[in-house]
Amino acid sequence: MDIYLLEAIINGILLGGVLALLALGLNLIFGVIDVVWIAYADIVMCGMYVVYWLYVELHWPLALACAAGIVGTAGLGVLVHLLIIQPILGSAPINQLLATGGLLFFLQSFATLIFGTEFRNLGIRLPIIELGDIFISYARLLAFAVALVGAVALYLFLKRTYIGTAIRAIAQDRDIVGLMGVDQRRVYLVTSAIGGALAGLAACLLSLQYDVHPFIGNTFGPLIFMICVLGGLGDMIGGFIAAFVISQIIAIAGYYTNTELSYVLAFTFFIVLMFVRPRGIFSR
Amino acid sequence: MRARDLTLAAGLAVLGTVPLFAPPYFMHLLIQILLWGFIYTAWSMMGRFGFVSLGHGAFMGVGAYVPALLWNYWAVTPWIGIPLGVALAVLLALVIGYPCFRLRVLGHYFALVTLALSQVVMLSITAARDITGGSLGMTQRAVGQSWYALQFPDKRYFYAISLALWLVGLAVWRMIDRGIGREALEAISEDEEAAAAVGIDVMREKLRVTVISAALTALGGAIFGQYLMYLNPETVSGIAVSLQIVFAAIVGGMYAMLGPTVGAFITILLNEGLRVAFATNFIGAANTIYGVLLILCIIFMPRGIMGLLDRVRVRRVAKVAHHEGSAKA
Numbered sequence A: 001m002d003i004y005l006l007e008a009i010i011n012g013i014l015l016g017g018v019l020a021l022l023a024l025g026l027n028l029i030f031g032v033i034d035v036v037w038i039a040y041a042d043i044v045m046c047g048m049y050v051v052y053w054l055y056v057e058l059h060w061p062l063a064l065a066c067a068a069g070i071v072g073t074a075g076l077g078v079l080v081h082l083l084i085i086q087p088i089l090g091s092a093p094i095n096q097l098l099a100t101g102g103l104l105f106f107l108q109s110f111a112t113l114i115f116g117t118e119f120r121n122l123g124i125r126l127p128i129i130e131l132g133d134i135f136i137s138y139a140r141l142l143a144f145a146v147a148l149v150g151a152v153a154l155y156l157f158l159k160r161t162y163i164g165t166a167i168r169a170i171a172q173d174r175d176i177v178g179l180m181g182v183d184q185r186r187v188y189l190v191t192s193a194i195g196g197a198l199a200g201l202a203a204c205l206l207s208l209q210y211d212v213h214p215f216i217g218n219t220f221g222p223l224i225f226m227i228c229v230l231g232g233l234g235d236m237i238g239g240f241i242a243a244f245v246i247s248q249i250i251a252i253a254g255y256y257t258n259t260e261l262s263y264v265l266a267f268t269f270f271i272v273l274m275f276v277r278p279r280g281i282f283s284r
Numbered sequence B: 001m002r003a004r005d006l007t008l009a010a011g012l013a014v015l016g017t018v019p020l021f022a023p024p025y026f027m028h029l030l031i032q033i034l035l036w037g038f039i040y041t042a043w044s045m046m047g048r049f050g051f052v053s054l055g056h057g058a059f060m061g062v063g064a065y066v067p068a069l070l071w072n073y074w075a076v077t078p079w080i081g082i083p084l085g086v087a088l089a090v091l092l093a094l095v096i097g098y099p100c101f102r103l104r105v106l107g108h109y110f111a112l113v114t115l116a117l118s119q120v121v122m123l124s125i126t127a128a129r130d131i132t133g134g135s136l137g138m139t140q141r142a143v144g145q146s147w148y149a150l151q152f153p154d155k156r157y158f159y160a161i162s163l164a165l166w167l168v169g170l171a172v173w174r175m176i177d178r179g180i181g182r183e184a185l186e187a188i189s190e191d192e193e194a195a196a197a198v199g200i201d202v203m204r205e206k207l208r209v210t211v212i213s214a215a216l217t218a219l220g221g222a223i224f225g226q227y228l229m230y231l232n233p234e235t236v237s238g239i240a241v242s243l244q245i246v247f248a249a250i251v252g253g254m255y256a257m258l259g260p261t262v263g264a265f266i267t268i269l270l271n272e273g274l275r276v277a278f279a280t281n282f283i284g285a286a287n288t289i290y291g292v293l294l295i296l297c298i299i300f301m302p303r304g305i306m307g308l309l310d311r312v313r314v315r316r317v318a319k320v321a322h323h324e325g326s327a328k329a
Helices: A003-033 A040-057 A062-088 A093-115 A138-160 A162-172 A174-179 A184-207 A216-231 A236-256 A259-276 B002-021 B024-047 B056-074 B078-102 B107-127 B155-178 B180-190 B192-197 B202-228 B238-252 B259-278 B285-300 B304-328
Strands: A128-131 A134-137
Touching (some): A003 A040, A003 A134, A003 A184, A003 A236, A040 A062, A040 A184, A040 A216, A062 A184, A062 B285, A093 B107, A093 B238, A134 A138, A138 A162, A162 A174, A162 A184, A216 A236, A216 A259, A236 A259, B024 B202, B024 B238, B056 B107, B056 B202, B056 B238, B107 B238, B192 B202, B238 B259, B238 B285, B238 B304, B259 B304
Antiparallel strands (some): A128 A134
């Protein structure tokens, strides 16, 4: 096999890790609260700016800046739920989607207002690993590993803790769970916080690889929705697998053509698949 | 009814005579309001029945790029290019709409599929950078004042064209609103199975309104391109434009005929006002306020400004009726 193609495939798998992490967060929120946060990628953008600001401007240690970024986005997640979702929890789902669309406008322009439109990066250059003739960026490998650890941690949390069990129960049947004495409001808040924290974790990993700018959410935001829908909205394992399918399409098509066309192919694949399997690849 | 006719005539007279005295900048704003108002109206024809499309950026992009490319490369007049662009947009709407409706892709799923469509169109235009100029955009080959090329440096021509287009949009809205299709569509958006059970051809009604909406949006995009003489994939297609269309329509109120136009009026004035007020010091200021307004709008008045006005009016009428009733008693 062509060595460059192999490199593209490996890089695709590594990118898939971060996308999978984001898909997990979005799916968790959808599965539990039944809301699509269309501004999810922009919460990631906010996390990236927090890390950038603390590390570059205030000279915090990187680990501390990342931790603050995660806490910050978790808080943002709670705020989004309290201020935007909660007041319209009873109205049509599409209204909730659109309200978070307003948030998308707000976050993007607020970031522009504070940081301007320049591309900014942490100025960290992680080494590149050579495996034979294949070059793998250390940042991507790290991102992949951390994303996997994050996914496993989320799994354990959902399986092993009381509140995790309550979250899974609500995703299955939100009416009955109330009767079982579960405080729905609290579960929603915890879910929003976890969703935000996952976005923050992804933000830390992405800020090691990419420059941050106010509109970075537009580049991979639509991708995350596609991934979630492909996996079946709310289906976390489906979304996890779909993240790797999509990232492979992008990586391999990108190798043969160019970046834009590979995205075109991924979106077209998504549209076609929606028609073949409207409730996700793994639906029965 | 006579009073309303009079208001209508007076309104049209004002709109008709504006170009005689308005300065160019003012004209530019008016043209933008009319053209965007037209496009928002076209979107609302679907939106009001619960088909929230995030793909109208795709139709607008196709409508704008096809005539521009044909003109630049083969010197085909926009009089042929625009219908071709509209036809292509309609084809796109059918290719996406038919399976969506057949397979019952609704709500979130419909919004996300159409979002993917607008990304496909935007990225395709960007990817074909050898002929479209990619993300740098493209300009139509200028030939000065010409009906053949549909190019008018004089803003008054485009004002007249936009005004006519806007009126056509309102007329189509009225046609749908008055026709039997409206009741069918309302029934469908309430309960699709029940609608089908009483003999409504669900598929035909949905496709018809989708095709009309897509065609008008493409037409609006084409005229917008001819007016600006500059196209950029980010400004005429893609997620940003699609969301802009949806939001302005919601803010104005997508259930009333003039709602989308009110949305265009408010968003453009807000944008310009903030731009003038803050100069370029705060690039994001306008959209920051815009975003907050949107969230507030969706939470507190999901039927938009026109919906709010309607409610106030209904309440006043109810109050008057109540007074009359108690006076008699």
